[in-house]
Amino acid sequence: MQHERIECMKKKVLGLTTALIRQYINHWKPFSRLFLLCDSPVWSIAHDMNELRSVCRSLNIRTLKAGFAAAISNKQCIFVGSHFELLIENNRWLQSTGNRLATAYFHGKPGLGVDEFDICYENLARYHHLISRIQVSCSEMRDIILESGISSEKVFHIPIGINLSFFSQQTAFSKKTMRRELEIPENAVVVGSFQKDGEGWGDGMNPKLIKGPDIFLKTVEILKQSVPELYILLSGPARGYVKSGLNRLKIPYKHVYQESYSDIGRMFQALDLYIVASREEGGPKAVLESMASGVPLVTTRVGQAMDLVEHGRNGWMVPPDDHKGLAHWSTYALEHTTSIRPVIQTARETAEKNSYTSQIPLWLDFMKGFVEIK
Numbered sequence: 001m002q003h004e005r006i007e008c009m010k011k012k013v014l015g016l017t018t019a020l021i022r023q024y025i026n027h028w029k030p031f032s033r034l035f036l037l038c039d040s041p042v043w044s045i046a047h048d049m050n051e052l053r054s055v056c057r058s059l060n061i062r063t064l065k066a067g068f069a070a071a072i073s074n075k076q077c078i079f080v081g082s083h084f085e086l087l088i089e090n091n092r093w094l095q096s097t098g099n100r101l102a103t104a105y106f107h108g109k110p111g112l113g114v115d116e117f118d119i120c121y122e123n124l125a126r127y128h129h130l131i132s133r134i135q136v137s138c139s140e141m142r143d144i145i146l147e148s149g150i151s152s153e154k155v156f157h158i159p160i161g162i163n164l165s166f167f168s169q170q171t172a173f174s175k176k177t178m179r180r181e182l183e184i185p186e187n188a189v190v191v192g193s194f195q196k197d198g199e200g201w202g203d204g205m206n207p208k209l210i211k212g213p214d215i216f217l218k219t220v221e222i223l224k225q226s227v228p229e230l231y232i233l234l235s236g237p238a239r240g241y242v243k244s245g246l247n248r249l250k251i252p253y254k255h256v257y258q259e260s261y262s263d264i265g266r267m268f269q270a271l272d273l274y275i276v277a278s279r280e281e282g283g284p285k286a287v288l289e290s291m292a293s294g295v296p297l298v299t300t301r302v303g304q305a306m307d308l309v310e311h312g313r314n315g316w317m318v319p320p321d322d323h324k325g326l327a328h329w330s331t332y333a334l335e336h337t338t339s340i341r342p343v344i345q346t347a348r349e350t351a352e353k354n355s356y357t358s359q360i361p362l363w364l365d366f367m368k369g370f371v372e373i374k
Contacts, residue, residue: 028076030075031075031076031077031100031370031371032062032076032371032372033062033063033064033076033077033371034061034062034063034064034076034077034078034079034371035063035064035065035076035077035078035079036049036052036053036063036064036065036079036081037049037078037079037080037081037085038081038082044261044285045081045082045104047261048081048160049079049081051163051356052079052363054356055356055359055363056363056367058360059360059363059364059367059373060373060374061367061371061372061373061374062372062374075098075099076099076100077099077100077102077370077371078093078099078100078101079102079103079133080093080101080102080104081103081104082103082104083103083104083105083106083108083120083124083134084116084120085103086101086103086131087103087119087120087121087123087124087127088119088120088123089123094127094130100132100370100371101130101131101132101133102131102132102133102134102135102366102370103131103133103134103135104134104135104136104137104282105124105134105135105136105141105145106135106137106141106160106281106303107137107141107210107280107281107282107303108120108121108280109141109144109280110122110144112210112280114210121144121148124145124148124150125149128148128149128151128154131150131154132154132370133154133156133366133370134150134154134155134156135156135158135366136155136156136157136158137157137158137159137160137282137283137303137304138159138282138303138304138306138307139157139306139307140303141282141303142155142157156362156365156366158359158363158366159288159304159307159308159354159359160282160283160285160288160304161288161354161355161356161358161359162285162288162289162292162351162354162355162356163355163356164292164351164352164355164357166261166262166264166265167268167289167292167293167351168265168269168292168293169292169293169294169348170268170269170271170293170294174269175270175271177269178266178267178269178270179270182233182254182256182267182270183254184233184270185229185231187229188229188230188231188252189229189230189231189272189273189334190231190232190233190270190271190272190273191220191223191230191231191232191233191271191272191273191274191275191330192232192233192234192235192267192268192270192271192273192274192286192290192295193216193232193233193234193235193242193274193275193277194234194235194236194264194267194286194289195235195236195284195286196208196211196236196237196239197211197212197213197216197236197238197242198213198237198238198239198240198241198242199238200238201237201238202238203238204237204238204239204240204241205240205241205244206241207241208238209279210279210280210281211277211278211279211281212276212277212278212279212300212320212321213241213242213245214245215277215278215279215300215320215321215323216242216275216277217242217245217246217249218323219275219277219323219326219330220232220246220249220251220275220327221249221251222323222324222327223327223331224249226331227334230252231251231252231254232246232251232252232253232254233253233254233256233267233270233271234254234255234256235255235256235257235258235267236257237257239255243255264289265289265293268289268290268293268295269293271290271295272295272296272334273295273296273297273298273330273333273334274286274289274290274295274296274297274298275298275299275326275330276298276299276300276302276305277300277323277326278300278302278303278320279300279302279320279321280302280303280320281302281303282304283303283304283305284302284303284305287299287303287304287305287308287309287315288308288350288354289351290315290347291308291314291347291348291350291351292347292348292351294344294347294348296316296333296334296340296343297309297314297315297316297347298315298316298317298318298326298329298330298333299315299316299317299318300317300318300319300320300321300322300326301317301318301319301320302320305317308350308354310346312343313343313346314343314346314347314349314350315343315347316329316332
């Protein structure tokens, strides 16, 4: 009974607080505030929203966090950081037609046998008249989104950017320092894989195949034959499938789960190479992260990699599922550390062109006519 009374009191307080906030919000000028919403306070999209908030600040756009969102009735602007959160049945924002809605639709091609992807795309086709803006991170997804029937004026191609203050160019000293901190042997050849590639938020023994953890394991199995000192540095949650595979292959590794995004930049300092083995992506963020850090990148042709990577010029790219190609170009990059220096430099320039600061003009175009710019 005591517990029930406490819960009842909490609901009353929450209701009163919401009512007061709503009364306050109703005095705002219509479409004068932008609410940035994300699906998790500690994962990738939360970081995207923080960076977008900084961009909006530069553009003199007033933003508010999710705490106020429960009190919104209508005539404000909502950016839902993940289309998976927006394009579900009975989503409150799709029922509230007085607000202006925007979302990021980074990945989830229909027809891949993933129910969630198909449902979201079907709802996009059904509700796109209620959506004012969509950010896509790559040209392939832009074309797919346009096939839903949405007006082309609503779709904006803005890659997932990078905060360069988190990703400095690697030096011999920074590599040695970080390896000592992580207790990685100095003579190891370290390949990075920083992502979430298991289902759910537990151990991740059930692989999320669109992220290509099976392709990654096939790649490093080949790579091990020519690189006996191979060592894998992992980050991200739900990596059980990959760790189990590395144990089976007898490839040494270390898994460091960094909850703070800024710490990921430090981990790149320990690497000799980064591999993206995904089958489908919106980013991945690691494309620009490795480029900014001076770490050679070998990737499948997915997401914004297909727009940003020029094979042999700022990285190396192969078709999805091509583990032999990934292994070949990984070996090449590791064996030609001197001759690929121009590739590393061009990659850094690519990262600089796609920093959040450099993207401010793109976001200005996105926000014009959507939210008030003071």
